[in-house]
Amino acid sequence: MAPKGLFIAVEGGDGTGKTGAVGFLARSLSAKGAEVVATREPGGTEEGLALRKLLVSKTSLNWEPMSELLLITAARVQHVRATIGPALASGKVVVCDRFVGSTLAYQGAGRGIPEATICALHEMAVGDIWPDLTIVIDADPALAIERSRKRLQAASLQENRFEELDLAFHARVRQGFREQAMRKPGYVLIDGDRRELVVQQDVLHAATTAVERWELKRDPLKRSPRQA
Numbered sequence: 001m002a003p004k005g006l007f008i009a010v011e012g013g014d015g016t017g018k019t020g021a022v023g024f025l026a027r028s029l030s031a032k033g034a035e036v037v038a039t040r041e042p043g044g045t046e047e048g049l050a051l052r053k054l055l056v057s058k059t060s061l062n063w064e065p066m067s068e069l070l071l072i073t074a075a076r077v078q079h080v081r082a083t084i085g086p087a088l089a090s091g092k093v094v095v096c097d098r099f100v101g102s103t104l105a106y107q108g109a110g111r112g113i114p115e116a117t118i119c120a121l122h123e124m125a126v127g128d129i130w131p132d133l134t135i136v137i138d139a140d141p142a143l144a145i146e147r148s149r150k151r152l153q154a155a156s157l158q159e160n161r162f163e164e165l166d167l168a169f170h171a172r173v174r175q176g177f178r179e180q181a182m183r184k185p186g187y188v189l190i191d192g193d194r195r196e197l198v199v200q201q202d203v204l205h206a207a208t209t210a211v212e213r214w215e216l217k218r219d220p221l222k223r224s225p226r227q228a
């Protein structure tokens with residue numbers, strides 16, 4: 001049987017701390033000896049980056065929800081084929097900054113596309129690849145978006161399209177993430193309205209539990225060095 005990796009997605013609204021948490025997770029899990037591939041949507045490949053530019057540049061472009069879903073899914077096809085699929089096939093731990101949970105929250109709860117449509121398109125496009133663990137960082141959108149805006153201004157990035165959508169939209173997105181976490185298996189919801197380091201410790205705890213379970217399943221006879 002081909003070795004199978006572990007797929008962890010980190011999800012949440014803009015500015016909730018996903019990118020910081022993914023970096024922290026990658027460093028911490030690598031330090032514990034795991035082979036980690038950290039990546040992000042929708043820019044995980046050059047083709048994905050090109051598509052991402054279409055979506056997030058501050059322009060007068062006004063995408064229909066379905067067009068947005070198709071562009072994001074196109075980027076995901078590239079990302080899964082080039083990065084996520086091969087890493088999982090070679091038994092690595094993949095930590096991904098946003099995945100299908102973001103599509104369900106933004107294009108689903110936020111923009112009204114039915115969940116069944118998003119899931120069917122996902123399966124058609126990338127096949128049966130779903131995260132083993134989805135960590136949702138849940139935070140007040142008003143505070144989180146303000147943080148995200150400050151960071152973008154500091155870096156002089158012109159990526160305002162998603163941030164500029166109104167707070168009602170972001171409240172729906174937050175609710176979309178919370179509902180996924182309540183309804184779907186393999187989700188952990190983390191209170192992101194606390195200090196960043198405290199939030200990251202909780203993210204690491206959730207991931208470590210999943211890694212340990214996965215290692216045990218993969219190699220039931222494996223002993224830690226102390227037990228050997």
Ligand SMILES: Nc1ncnc2c1ncn2[C@@H]1O[C@H](COP(=O)(O)OP(=O)(O)O)[C@@H](O)[C@H]1O
Pocket residue numbers: 012013014015016017018019020021147148151192193194195196197199
């Ligand atoms: N819990 C928190 N409290 C205060 N600041 C935070 C917290 N989480 C993240 N930040 C800060 O907010 C900004 C955006 O964080 P980032 O990890 O890029 O979020 P995301 O990737 O979810 O948009 C960064 O400057 C980060 O240090």
Ligand SMILES: [Mg+2]
Pocket residue numbers: 018019020097
């Ligand atoms: Mg980010």
